[in-house]
Amino acid sequence: MSWTTIDRACGTPLFRQIYETFRRRILQGELQSGEKLPSTRELASSLQVSRTVIVEAYEQLLAEGYIEGRHGSGTYVAEGAYLQTVGAAPEGPVPGLALSSPLPGRPDLIDFRHGLPALDLFPRKLWGELAKRTCSRTAPEAFGYGRPEGRSELRQTLCHYLRRSRGVLCEPDQLIVTTGATQAISLIARMLLTGQSDVLLEDPLTHEIHTMFALPGTALHAVPVDGQGMMTHLLPTGLRPKLIYVTPSHQFPLGGVLPIQRRVQLMEYAARTGSYIVEDDYDSEFRYDSAPVSSLQGLDPDRVVYIGTFSKILSPALRLGYLILPSSLVENARQHKWLTDLHTPSLEQLVLAEFIEEGHLERHVSRMKKIYRKRRDFLIHCLTRSFGDKVTVAGYSTGIHLIAEFAGISFTPELLSHIENKGVRVYPAAFHAYRKEEHRHRLILGYGNLAEEQVEEGIRRLHAVLNNYWPHKQENDKFC
Template identity: 55%
Template sequence: MLWISLDRTLNTPLKRQVYEQIRKLILQGELKAGKRLPATRQLASQLGVSRNVIIEAYDQLFAEGFLDGQQGSGTFVAQGAFLAHSVKEENQLLFDLQKEEEEEKDVIDFRSGIPALDLFPRKDWGRLTKAVCMEAPTSVFGYDHPEGRFELRQVLAGYLRRTRGVVFHPNQLVITSGATQALSLIAQLLLSPQDEVIIEDPITHEIQTIFTSTGAVLHPIPVDEQGLRTELIPPNKKPSFVFVTPSHQFPLGSILPIQRRIQLIQFARAANCYIVEDDYDSEFRYDGEPIRSLQGLDPDKVIYIGTFSKILSPALRLGYVILPSSLTEKCKHVKWFHDLHTPSLNQMVLGRFIETGSLEHHINKMRKVYKKRRQLLRNCLMNEFGQWVKITGDSTGLHLIAEFANVEFTPRLIEQINQHKVKVYPVELHTIEKKKHLNKIILGYGNLKEDEIIEGIYRLQCALKGCAINVKIQR
C-alpha cells in the first residue's frame, strides 16, 4: 500500500499533493527502483479522489522520468531516480531558514543605508503604477533600450540639474539596477588587471570588492573630518580613476570642501583620469541645503552615480550613472550584456513620480522624520554614555558614527553585542589600512522607529557594560 495523506484545506490541488508525495518518496529511496505502484483506480479509491487526479499525478511523474512502464503492464519506479542527499539538504535548508527567522525576531538592527520601509509612498506609487500599466505604449512590455526609457532620463535630467547641480544631456545618463550595477559597469569600462584606483579609506567594503574583482589595485588615501585628504595623493600617480563620496563620505560622514574638490579635479586633469562620484544619500541634509555635486565643476572628468534605494526603497532596484560623452556608448554596450535593460514599468512609474512632484514631497517629508530620529539617537547615546562617546558624520544621510573612548570593536565584542539582540557595524569592516578606526561604529537609523532606537541603545549600553572593557557607563 502507498501511504499518502491529502489535506483538502490547503490551496494546493490534490493532484499536486499526490505528485509531490510520490516524488519525495522516490527521491528518499523509500520507493525503490522497480517498485510497482498501485493502479490508478486502486489508489483513487484508497484516497477517495477522482481517478483523473491520480492519472494526472502519474503523468507528471512519467514526464519527469520518475516512473516507468507501459499500458497494461503496470507502473514502476524508474531506475536512477534515487537521490537521498538532496532531500536531506532541502530539509536542512528549511531548518536553517526557520532558525534564522527565529534568531532575527526582536533584533534591533542599526544597519545603515536603509530608508524607512514602512513609510514608502505606497498609495501614490500604486496609483501611478496602475495608470502606467493602463496608459503606457505597447513597447513598454517588450525589450527596451539598455540606457533606459527616455521619459525617465529626460525628467531626471531636469531634476538633477535643479537639485544637485549636475550638468549633462539626457543621452549621457544610463539607468541601472541600483548603484551596485552602476559601479560594476564602471569597473568593466575602466579597469583591467593591475590598473590602479585611488580610493577613500575607509570606504564601503562592497565597493572595494567590485573594483578588486577586476584585478585592479586599490591605493587608499585617508579620510579626515573634511573628507579625502587630497594633499596625500601622490602627484606622479596615473590611476584609472579616483573614487570619492564627496557630499557625505561613507562611512565617516564628512563633506569635501570646495578647496579639496578643486585640488581633486586638478589632479584628474594632470593625470588624465576620471573621478567617480558616488552621491548615495545626500538628499537628506539636516543643516542647510544639500551639497552641490562635484560633477557640476567638471562634467568631462567626473562620472556621477545616484540611486533611489536610499530615497525610496532598495526593492525598486533603480539607480543611474551619468558619464562623459566619450564613455556613454561603451557603457550602453556593457549594460546590454549585463541584463539587457532595467525593468521598463518601474522606470515609467518613477518618471511620473518625479514629474508630478511626488518625489520632492516625499523627500521633504522624510527629511523631517529622519531629522527627528537622528536627534533622538544622539540624545540616547549621550544619555547612556555621556563623555565616553563622540558623535560625528551626522549632518547628512541615514547614519552617524559613534566613537567610544577606550573601546575596540573586535569581532568578539561585536558577537557579545549581538547576543543582546542588537546589531551595530564597526567602521573597521570598511577600512583598507587596518587598526585605525577600531573604536568607531556605524549606527543607521533610517529604518528604526523611535522606540526601537531607545531600546537599541539601551541594549548596547547593557552589552558594553557587561564586557571587560574600560568604559564608565552613565546611568
Template identity: 50%
Template sequence: MLWLSIDRQLERPLTEQIYTQIKRRILQAELKANERLPSTRQLAQDLSVSRNVTIEAYERLMAEGYIETRQGSGTYVSYGAHFELNQHMSLSNINEERSLSDDQDITNFRSGIPDLRLFPRAIWAKLTYNTIHNCDYKALSYSNPEGLLELREQLASYLLKVRGVQCHSSQIVITSGATQALSLVAKLLLSKGDQIIMEDPITEDIQSIFSSSGAIIKGIPVDHNGLQTDLIKQDERLKAIFVTPSHQFPLGSTLPIQRRIHLIHIARAANCYIVEDDYDSEFRHEGAPISSLQGLDPTRVIYIGSFSKILSPALRIGYLVLPQPFIQKCREYKWFSDLHTPSVEQLTLARFIEKGHLERHILKMKKVYQKRRDLLIHLLHKTFPNQLSITGHSTGLHLIAEWHDLHFSKKIIETIRTNGVYLYPVEDHSIEKGHHTKKVIFGYGHLNEEEMNEGIRRLSKILNEIDLIS
C-alpha cells in the same frame, strides 16, 4: 579555540551555520592548509551544541574536500582549498543581514535603509495603474539599454535643479540599482593591473566590485573633511578615483570645495576619471545643500545615484551620468548585462518625479529622519555619558559613534549580536586595518522611537556585562 558565531534565533540549522563559517574561512585562507582544527567533541563544548551537530558539519566539509582526517593525529584543513570569493561572499553576508532585519526581537542598526513603512504606496500604486492603463503598447516590449527617454529627461532636469549636475538626457544610463552602475563603471575604466584610488574606509562591497576587475586598490585615508587629496601620489597606472563627497561612507564627512578642486586637478594631470557616488546627498540635516562634484567638471566625473535610500531598494533603479566618450560603450555593456531595466517602473518613476511627488517625499522624510537622528544622539549621550564621541551626523541615514576606551573586536560584536543588537564596525570597511577599531555605525532611518530606545537599552546592558566580565 576556533571562534565561530552561533545564532539560535536564525532559521538556518546550527550544522549549516558551522559548516558555512568554516568553509568561508578556508576559502579565504583565514584557516590555512595543514592547520589543525579542534576535535568535534571540543568544538561542540566550545559552542555549547550537541556533538552530533559538529560531527555532521565536519562530515560535510570532509565530503567536499575542505578538511581531512589523519590517523591518530586529528582533523586538518586540506591543501588547495583557498579560493577568494570577493563579491559573492559579501553578497551572501548582505542576504543574511537582510533576513535578520525582519526579526522582531532584533534591533538592527544597519545603515542605508529608509523607512519602508512610509513608502508612498497609494501614490505609487495609482501612478503604476495609470502607467499600465494608458501607456503605448510599445512600452511593454523590449526597450533600449540606456533606459526610457521619459525618465532620463526627468532625471536630467531634476539633477540639475537639486544637485547641480550638468548633463543631457543622452548622457544618462538607467541601471538596476547602484550596484550594477558600479559594475559597469569598473568595466568601463579598469583592467587588470590598473590602479584606482579609494577613500579609506569605504564600503566593503564597493572594494569587492572594483577589485574583481583585477585593478589595484590604493586606499587614501579620510579625515573630518573627507578624502585627504594631498596624500594622492601620481602613478602612471592610475585610471580612476572613487569618492563619496557629499556624505562619505562610512565616516560621514563632506568634501570641501578646496579638496574638490584639487581632486579635479589631480584627475586632469593623470588623465584619469573621478567616480562620484552621491551617497545620501538628499537628506542633509545641517547647513545648506551641497552641490555635486560633477557640476565642477562634467567631462572628468562619472556620477552615480540611485533611488534605494530615497524610496525603496526593491525598485532596483539607479543611474549613471557619463562623459561623452563612455556613453556608447556603457550602453553596450548594459545590453550584455540585462538588456534593460524594467520599463513600467521607469515610467512610473518618471511620472512620480514629473508631478513633484519625489521632492515632496524627500522633504517629508528629511523631517522624519532628522527627528530620529536627534533622538539617537540624545540616547547615546544619555546612556553612555562621557564615553563616546558622535560624528558624521550632518547628512544621511547613519552616524558614527566612537567609544573612548572600547575596541570593538569581532568577539565583542558577536556577543552584542547574540543578545539581539546588530552593530556594524567601521573597521570592517577599512582598507588598511587597525585605525577605526573604536568606531561603530548606527543606522537609524528604518527605526522608530520605540525600536531605538530598546536597542540602546539592550546595548547598554550588554556592554556593562562585558565590562564586568573583563
C-alpha cells in the same frame, strides 16, 4: 560517528538541514565515494525526527547525484562528487555583512543597519495608483524590449531634477538607467579597468566597492579620510590611476563633506594624471543643517562619472539607479549595459518618471528629512544620555546613519557577537577600512528604518554589554 546535528529553532526545514550537511561533507571529501550512509530508520532514531524527514533529505541527495542506492545493500556516497576547491561552509553570518532583516528565530533583534530607509513610509498607495495608471495608458511598445540606456521619459525627467537639486550638468543622452547603484559601479569597472590599472579609493569606503574593483591586473590604493572626506594632499605621486572613487557629498562611512579646496585639488590631480573621478552620491538629499551640497560633477562634466540611486530615497526594492557619463564613454556603457541585462525594467522607469514629474519625489524627500532628523536627534540623545563622555558622535549632518566612537573599546568579532546575542546588531567601521586599527572603536549606526522605541531599547541593550568592557565602570549610568 556523528553524522549531523539539527537546530529546531533556526527556521530552516529539518530535511534541508540534513541535506545541506551531507552535501557539504561529500563535496569536501569528509564522506568519501563508496562510504556507506546510515539507514533512514537508524538516522531518524539518532536525530529523534520523523523517518519521512530523512527520506526527503536522502531523495534530494539522490536526485542531485550525491548518493546512490544499492539494492539489498544500502545507501552509499556516489563516485565523482568530491570537489577539491570547496572550503568549509561558514557557520552563521559573516561578520560585517549587511543583512536586510533579522535572522530567523530572532524577531526581537534590533538592527542598526545603515543605508536602509523607513520601509513602512514608502508611499505605496500613491505608487500603486501611478503604476495602475501607467499600465492602462502606456503604449504597447513599452511592454516590449527597451533601449539599454533606459526610457527617454525617465532620463529627461531625471536630468531636469538633478540640475535643479544637485547642480549636475548633463543631457538625457549622457544618462543610463541602471538596476541600482551596484550595477552602475560594475559597468564602470568593466569599462575602465582593462589590463594593468591603478584605482584610488577612500579609506574607509564601502567594503563591497573594494570587491567590485578588485579585478585581475588592478591595484587598489587607499587614500585616508578624515572629518572632511578624502585627504587630497595625500593623493599618491607617480601613479596614473584609471579612476578615483569618492563620496564627496556624504563620505561613507565617516560622513564628512569634501570642501571646495579639496575638490579643486582632486580635480587638478585627475586632470594631471588623466584619471576619471567616480562620484557616488548615494543619499546626499537628506542634509539636515543646510541645503544639499552641489555635486562634484558640476565642476567638470567631462572628467566626472556620477552615480545615483533611489534605494535610499525611496526603496531598495525598486532596484533603480542611474549613471551620468562624459559623452566619450556613453556608447561603451550602453553596449556593456545591453550585454549585462538588456535594460532595466521599463514599467518601473515610467512610474518613477511620473512620480518625479508630478513633484511627489521632492515632497517625499522633504517629508522624510523631517522624520529622519527627529530619529537622528533621538539616537544622539540616547547615546549621550547612556554613555556620557564615553561616546563621541560624528558624521550626522547628512544621510541616515551616524558614527559613534567609544573611548577605550575595540569592536572585535567576539564583542560584536556578544552584542548580537543580547538582541542588537551593530556594524563596525573597521570592516570597511584598509587601516582597520584606526577604526576599531567606531560603530556605524543606521536609524532610517528604526522607530524611536527601537532606538531606545537598542541603545539600552548596547549599553548593558559595553558597560562591562570599560577600563573603569561609569558611575550612575543613565539610560534614555
